[in-house]
Amino acid sequence: MRGHRGRRGLHAPPALSVADTGCGSPAACGDGPARPPARRITPGFASGGRGVARYVRSGGRAARHPPRGRDPGGGSRGARAAARARGERSQLMWTVWAYSEQGDTALEVLAAGRALADQSRGIVVSIGLDDPACRIAHGADEAWRIPLPSDAPPPADVAARALLRAMEPEPPDVLLAGATRLGNEAMARVAQSLGVGCATGCTELAMGVGGELAVERRCYGGRLVARQALRGRPRMATVQPRRFEPLQPDPARRGVVRELPEDAAGPAVRVLSAEPRALGHRDIGKARALVAAGRGVRSREDLAMLEALAALLGGEVAGSRPLTDDLKWLPANVKVGLSGRTVRPDLYVACGISGQVEHVVGMRGARTVVSINADPDAPIHAEADYALVGDLYVLVPALIRALQERC
Numbered sequence: 001m002r003g004h005r006g007r008r009g010l011h012a013p014p015a016l017s018v019a020d021t022g023c024g025s026p027a028a029c030g031d032g033p034a035r036p037p038a039r040r041i042t043p044g045f046a047s048g049g050r051g052v053a054r055y056v057r058s059g060g061r062a063a064r065h066p067p068r069g070r071d072p073g074g075g076s077r078g079a080r081a082a083a084r085a086r087g088e089r090s091q092l093m094w095t096v097w098a099y100s101e102q103g104d105t106a107l108e109v110l111a112a113g114r115a116l117a118d119q120s121r122g123i124v125v126s127i128g129l130d131d132p133a134c135r136i137a138h139g140a141d142e143a144w145r146i147p148l149p150s151d152a153p154p155p156a157d158v159a160a161r162a163l164l165r166a167m168e169p170e171p172p173d174v175l176l177a178g179a180t181r182l183g184n185e186a187m188a189r190v191a192q193s194l195g196v197g198c199a200t201g202c203t204e205l206a207m208g209v210g211g212e213l214a215v216e217r218r219c220y221g222g223r224l225v226a227r228q229a230l231r232g233r234p235r236m237a238t239v240q241p242r243r244f245e246p247l248q249p250d251p252a253r254r255g256v257v258r259e260l261p262e263d264a265a266g267p268a269v270r271v272l273s274a275e276p277r278a279l280g281h282r283d284i285g286k287a288r289a290l291v292a293a294g295r296g297v298r299s300r301e302d303l304a305m306l307e308a309l310a311a312l313l314g315g316e317v318a319g320s321r322p323l324t325d326d327l328k329w330l331p332a333n334v335k336v337g338l339s340g341r342t343v344r345p346d347l348y349v350a351c352g353i354s355g356q357v358e359h360v361v362g363m364r365g366a367r368t369v370v371s372i373n374a375d376p377d378a379p380i381h382a383e384a385d386y387a388l389v390g391d392l393y394v395l396v397p398a399l400i401r402a403l404q405e406r407c
């Protein structure tokens with residue numbers, strides 16, 4: 001067994017230079033070739049770039065709610081409102097809007113927005129479908145609700161129109177959304193309408209010293225980290241689900257609740273019928289322990305061994321792409337990686353998984369990683385806190401026996 005400490009630091013992907021996605025750049029930038037020429041911007045990244053990550057990690061998780069009636073940055077809310085009414089709008093006092101159509105993601109995006117708002121002594125507005133009081137308790141100064149005829153998430157065009165209408169008097173300084181399928185599409189529509197850029201799938205966010213929104217995003221299948229700066233108004237970004245921890249709720253917090261006007265036009269696309277995909281019942285995103293099966297597992301029947309280990313650990317079985325997509329031994333919704341789920345369990349046991357980057361990007365956030373692989377040079381060992389080099393058909397039964405003896 002080899003212990004690997006600081007695996008994330010050692011194997012953090014190299015940084016790509018910074019591209020300016022400010023006003024006027026193509027909307028909803030992806031990894032496509034139409035990106036503006038890359039250039040370095042050191043001012044926003046005071047400590048060579050890692051300061052961005054440091055700020056958001058501490059700000060996103062440890063940020064405390066401001067006392068009631070106080071400006072999140074320290075001044076009174078009344079004084080801030082008066083300053084705004086007088087037109088004294090500080091460049092640094094950001095109004096951050098945080099939108100998501102999904103309840104859990106809405107709270108994560110809100111936490112990311114709260115950290116940015118606190119950094120700029122500004123305010124954060126949560127826009128979503130869920131209970132506004134809950135979002136106020138989780139750190140929003142204002143919670144707006146998009147009215148909908150049904151409980152289903154709004155189609156992207158409806159959400160985009162609601163956001164654009166809400167911006168008519170004044171756009172926010174920053175508009176964040178969850179990087180879900182609907183969230184990315186809604187933001188692309190908003191960005192295109194406004195003619196501003198949008199960085200999708202961001203993993204870190206911070207306010208740059210020049211007032212730009214500094215973001216980090218993984219690109220080229222997670223091999224590189226792109227650091228980008230967004231200028232203009234609004235600075236738009238979508239954030240990876242499960243990247244930011246929701247803030248602890250404070251039921252005593254007070255804020256403004258608002259219902260956005262109804263959408264008269266209705267969705268441009270009418271869904272005639274929907275058939276659910278054949279998926280497993282497991283939600284690997286919520287499991288605290290995951291035992292992930294890779295191509296080193298020889299037959300579908302052998303998965304029972306991993307199920308037994310997962311049950312003893314109180315977790316679920318997940319898998320790499322060959323097992324879900326090629327062999328179809330596992331349902332598609334338990335695939336971990338670039339084209340599957342991003343998971344952050346307390347424990348991730350990778351069994352017979354080589355550790356290709358497309359898989360690893362989905363499990364890097366796990367608190368403790370155990371790799372079981374016969375090949376001592378398999379890349380998965382470098383991602384692991386505990387690397388078990390050996391045959392999984394020997395090691396997994398041994399782990400099961402050891403756990404059974406302890407029960």
Ligand SMILES: Cc1cc2nc3c(=O)[nH]c(=O)nc-3n(C[C@H](O)[C@H](O)[C@H](O)COP(=O)(O)OP(=O)(O)OC[C@H]3O[C@@H](n4cnc5c(N)ncnc54)[C@H](O)[C@@H]3O)c2cc1C
Pocket residue numbers: 293294295296297319320321322323335336337338339340341351352353354355356357358359362372373374375378390391392393
């Ligand atoms: C665009 C794109 C998106 C992708 N998205 C994903 C994704 O979301 N998720 C994903 O997983 N992959 C994804 N892939 C595929 C990815 O590149 C790898 O091919 C895949 O992750 C490999 O799966 P694996 O590690 O299970 O298999 P392999 O790479 O074949 O590794 C099997 C491992 O098992 C070990 N092994 C064999 N027998 C034993 C034994 N008895 N005991 C112990 N160890 C043993 C071997 O040493 C080997 O390291 C994507 C690829 C592309 C191009």
